Amino acid sequence: MRRIFTLLLVLFLNTVTKAQWTKCNNPAGALPYSLTIQNDTLYLGTLSNGIYRSTDGGFNWTQINNGITSMQIWNIAYVNGVLYASSTNGTVFKSLNGGDNWVLSNTGISSTTIIRNFAFFNNKIFATSTNKGVYISSDNGSSWAQHNSGIVGLVAEPLLIVDTDLFVGVNQKVYKYDSVNQNWISKSTGIPNNTVGSLAYIKDNLQNISLFEATVNTNDVTISTNKGDSWTVAKSGLPSVGVYSLLGIGTEVYLGNDYGVYKTTNQGVSWVDVSGFTNASPAKFLCKSSTDLYVIQEAKLWKKSLASLSVSDQVISVQNVNFKIYPNPSYGNFNIEVTENLIGAKATIYNLLGQKVKEFELKSMTTNQNLNQGIYLLEIEKEGNKTTKKLLVN
Incomplete structure (x- = not known):
């Protein structure tokens, strides 16, 4: 009897833990890979069925592939009022009406690369690629050109805008964009010699900025409190596996790795596991709405309320702690x-x-x-x- 009770208790606790995350009604046959959220509307890029849209937090989905000619979507992003989606062979699609219609937007992009991320900075669109470095467009994506002055290497992944600064991760380095001279300046002192896969930032209660960088093939996470001039290791509590995604929310940073989701509430001094998944498997992508944190894990989309994670979009005011x-x-x-x-x-x-x-x-x-x-x-x-x-x- 005691063994049966213990087994039931374990099953109950596992159910409660897993229930902390809610599995969205993932589209049948789709393999979710990327997500962007605008005004709490979810746009899901999949590796098999193109793009889906949800206006009710992932409960119902509508396939929105009018104009999409390649169903393998590697990234989707909302940039300056426009949706961009990237596929194989350098293909980029854009939509001006929330995904109802898509048009090709990849003139100038090599057919041997895949676009990984997009960002709007200084009235231009920047995009990173798997083997051609950084592209730039000054005409809302109608045409693109490589923009790699100052960069060593061409494997580019994360883009991060922090107030008036733009950062990019290329190979084993982080670069900051020099808008005056239109080139990139290395900001990599202290970063381990591993491929930079993710960038994020937070502001503390005094509006001081902390940048976070993580690598894809180890658990190396570093932090910079001087706009990238130097970086120091900040990975206590993390397992020795690669990191796929970083996301700053308020004064906290969330991290997706091979084991699940972790967070730090003290600027990387320590990390704690907030996964609650029964099986340890890669948490490939993190994104948030106004109410929920979303993660793509086991080729499925999950969500958890920000309230249950005790976080808020707003920086908590502690004017009396200075x-x-x-x-x-x-x-x-x-x-x-x-x-x-x-x-x-x-x-x-x-x-x-x-x-x-x-x-x-x-x-x-x-x-x-x-x-x-x-x-x-x-x-x-x-x-x-x-x-x-x-x-x-x-």
Whole structure:
């Protein structure tokens, strides 16, 4: 009897865990591969049946292939009011009416490549490719030209716009676009020698930007807090498998890898598994609507409410949690300066492996500390609100 009860309990717990994610009504016979969402309308690119659209969160789907001549869709994106979809042999389709009709839009693109991502920046459309680097279009996709000045290598994947900056991952490097000179500048110091597959960013409660980069063939994840000038490892808690997708939501970053979905709430100091899937299998693509996080896993589309993940599109305001570190960089000794309302707050210092180095209470407006050489993250918490800053000790 006890064994039966235990078995039922395990099955129940597995069901509850799996139920945290809801499997969408995937179109019959389709192999979902990419997803874009605009105004909570889902556009699903598949490797077998072209493109589908859903206006009810993936419950019902309509096939929208009018004008699509190749059913193998590798990427779909909503860019500057236009839908773009890429297929084999350099094929690109675009739609001006939400997918009702599609037209070819690949003049100038090599027939031996596949377009992987799209982005709209400085009134131009940028696209990455599997073996031709970066393409650019100044006429809304009617024609394209390679735009690789400054880039070494031609295997390009992620594009990321951060305010007034554009970043691209090519081979083992990240590049930032120089709009004045119209070329690319390497921003790769500290990035491991593995293919860059994903880029994402978040802003903390003080609007400081953290860039994240991940590689496709290892669990190497790095973070930059200085617009890519340098990167440091941020992968504590991740299994040793490749990463397929990164997505920033609010102050959190989500990651899809061979085992499922992980997230960090502390700028990469540590990652936790939020998969809840019965079988560990690749989480290939992450995307979000205003209410849900979507993932393509096991060639199926799943979703989970953002509320259940305790995240919001809005950056949580913690105006009362602000502090300074000086000197930074330091040579061992440094000061933490806070406002009076933060006296009594908890301060925690982590190394970049996610290990806790120190934890102490802030007993005055200025606290002196000493650390050995290294790169650290200092987190201050008061009444459930947290903010983190980077500290360099030479």
